[in-house]
Amino acid sequence: MADPASYRPGSGEIPTQPGVYRFRDEFGRVIYVGKAKNLRNRLNSYFQKPQQLAPKTYAMVHTGASVEWTVVGSEMESLQLEYTWIKQYTPRFNIMYRDDKSYPYMAVSMADRFPRAQVTRGAKKKGTRYFGPFSQAWAIRETLDSLLRVFPVRTCTRSVFKRAEQAGRPCLLGYIDKCSAPCVGRISEEDHKDLADQLCRFMAGDSEKYIRKLTSTMETAAENMEFEHAARLRDDIAALRKAFERNAVVLSDSVDADLFAFHEDELEAAAQVFHVRGGRIRGQRGWIVERVEDLSAPEMVEQLLQQVYGESAVTMASAPVDAELNLNEIPRNVLVPVMPENAEQLQEWLSGLRGSKVTISVPQRGERVQLMGTVADNAKQALSLHKSRRAGDLTTRSASLQELQEALDLPDALMRIECYDISHVQGTNVVASMVVFEDGLPRKSDYRKFSIRGEAARDDTASMYDVITRRFKRHLAEQQERESSPQASGEVDQSEATEPAKFAYPPNLVVVDGGPPQVAAAQQALDDLGITDVHVVGLAKRLEEIWVPDDDFPVILPRSSHGLFLLQRLRDEAHRFAITFHRSKRGKAMLASALDGVEGLGKAKREALLKEFGSLKAIREASAEDLTRAQGIGPRLAEKIRAHLSTDAEHSEDSGPVSE
Structure with a gap:
């Protein structure tokens, strides 16, 4: 230290x-x-x-x-x-607030040509509107199913949509009127986007307003003796009311608020929020945080509001500008258990994001205090559940790292482990992957891919030597640069503040996929670079043996070993990452070779074809008219491509199994 x-x-x-x-x-x-x-x-x-x-x-x-x-x-x-x-x-x-579980959202991909409504989890994407989070996936699926009767937006995947578009027949939802079938032209692009926009506005809080409008239209239709139209509207209204009947009314109709509460102990804290819109609970979300610093309750509230509404700000910035939808992301009232120290600055920041005044307050009496008690109870239960789950998870992870350190007789704790794998098809399109685990967990932002060419691609050992050399040459160069300009404490300009490159962080252990030859190649690369503080092992697939350099016998861990399981996870993740990269590269190479000789078809247009159709097989099966959907492909060029592929039909789509 x-x-x-x-x-x-x-x-x-x-x-x-x-x-x-x-x-x-x-x-x-x-x-x-x-x-x-x-x-x-x-x-x-x-x-x-x-x-x-x-x-x-x-x-x-x-x-x-x-x-x-x-x-x-x-x-x-x-x-x-x-x-x-x-x-x-x-x-x-x-302190980093981590979601205590993966929450489902209803998402509408407004950036797509034909927006798609779906239930999704995980990271949010640009140009997509999200509603929720919901505590149960089945609840939002039932809600979406009810809403499709009134807002028949596309819900199918891209592949299903393209298949229906090519066949000229919609899927089942199109036949039962739960999809407007834009794939076959039943609705124009503009009208479908308007339909998706209406769905977003309904989910954003205009539900009662929309239902009142439908009710008025139904009554007018009944007065005009348009009874069939009135009956359809009646059923639509019933479907919309059913979609939200499970959302409990907790506050008066006009209240839009987010209610936050904590429950904490000496080491961790759980936070919960209830999203109330129009007096109804429209979503719930929870976080778990490690108390890295001895923060007070006001400071924890400040950090939580920064993270929650900072994420909303990013989402809103990436979506089309829509003031009404932004109002739904950040409500007029934010209710917290204690006031943060800089409440005025937070209110100013939130008001700027929302576009109108936002108030942060602590409820003092009435129905809001009762609801805050419910949120706090949820936080208490969430922390209790997290502790019972984490006891096993943390213990297992720590045990696996310690077991590996002892089995391999390593001097330092295994804070960072890197694993390498080589992938190719009979010596062609050779690629390698590097995956990183820190504290026993994947750190995907540090993953790297390598293309291997020339003499380094002649066999697996030469490829492994090349990859290890390239990776640690970068590390040494960045280390030398850092030492030539040592860090000094002091003031820096905001624009000059940079994070060191990812390759600057050396691992405690390098794992290679293979036996003694691959281990020897990796160790030789490190020796040639003069690196002595990084240890190398190999994991052989057949018997799951752990090979160390210059040792005639492998280290054998029991099949039930936590340490062996961690190495297997590393190896499998490296293998998956390498195979994914290899298939992507191989697909582009095959497309390029199959379309060589087509006049007017350059690299950019070949990539546009691959992006549109996904594979060479799909391009072969497409008609000339279908080919024009790809960017830059006109009717004349499409005919040339069809003629070229028809004379080359004997070309095989796949050239052999991928090496593992």
Whole structure:
């Protein structure tokens, strides 16, 4: 551990203005981001006597190697910059609110030519409107099924849509009037987008308004003796009411609010939010957070609001501008258990995102206090459930890392493990993958892909030597650059604040997919580069043996070993990543070779064909008219492509099994 005194800036060097500060470790990684009204007072508090620091704050300042700060003009600017940097760097010592489970959302892909409504989980995509989250997937599926009667938006996947478009026949939903069938031209592109927009507005809070409008139209139709039309409207109204009958009425009809509550212990806290729109609970979501710092309740509330509404701001920025939908993302009222210290700045920030005034308050009496109690009960149950689940998960993960360290007789704990795999087809299109596990969990942002050419592609050992050499040459170059310009504590400009490249972080252990030859090649690459603090092992598939360099006998772990299971997960993930990259590269190469000689068909147009149809087989089966759907392909060029492929029909789509 570093001595904080070695990088402590002089007290007189630190300004007294508001700003944002960052601690970095010896590799230049940002490990903590914070903000302060007075930078000098705040930073000096980190360098007091060690025994006066909280345990995790002590670990943070001793892991750090430098501290830097950026002065801003106001507390409002520091709030925005702190959130931006936390999202950019994901510092290990910042408190990070993690979803306590994967919540289902209703999503409408408004960026598509024909928007699709679906139930989805996971990361949000640009140009897609999300509604929820919902606590049960079946609830939102039933809701969507009811809404399709009134808003028959497309729900099929891209492949199903293209198949129906090519066949000229809609799917079953098109026949039972739960899809407007844009695939066969029953509805225009503009009208279908308008239908999807109406669905979004209904989900965004216009439900009662829309139902009242339908009711008025139904009554008018009945007065005009248009009884069949009135009956259809009556059934539509019933379907819409059914869609939301399970949403309990908890507050008065005019109330739009988000209610937050916490339950915490010494190490962790659980947060819950109820999204109330029009007096009804329209969504619920929960987070679990490790208490890295000894934060007070007001500070935890501030961090939570930053993360929740910062995500909403990103979603709204990527979606088409729509003031009414933005109002649904951030309500007029945000109810919290305690007021954050900088409530005024938070209200100003949220009001700017919403486009109208937002109030943060603590409920004092009545129905809102009762509902806050319900939210708090949910937070308490969520923390209890998380602890019971995590006890097994954390114990298993820690046991697997410790077991591997002991079995391989390694001096350091396995904080970072990298695994490499080679993939090819009979020596062609050779590629490699690098996957990274930190603390026993995948870190997908650090995954890398390699294309291998020339002499390095002659066999697996040469390919492995090439990949390891390339990866660690980058590491050495970045290490040398870092040493030539050592980190210094002090003020930095916001635009100059950069994160070191991912290759700058060395692993404790390198795992290769294979036996002694691959292990020897990897070790030779490290030896040639003069790297001695990175250890290498190989995992052979057939008997799951662990091979170490210069050892005639493998390390055998029991089949029930947690350490062996972790290595298998690493190997399988590297294999999956390599195969995915190889198939993508092979598909482009096959398309290029199959279409060589077509006059006027360059690289960009070949890629447009592959993007539109997905495979060479689909391109072969497409008609000339279908081919014109690809960008840049006109009728004359489509005829040339059809003629070329028909004379080359004996060309095989697949050239053999992929090497594992």
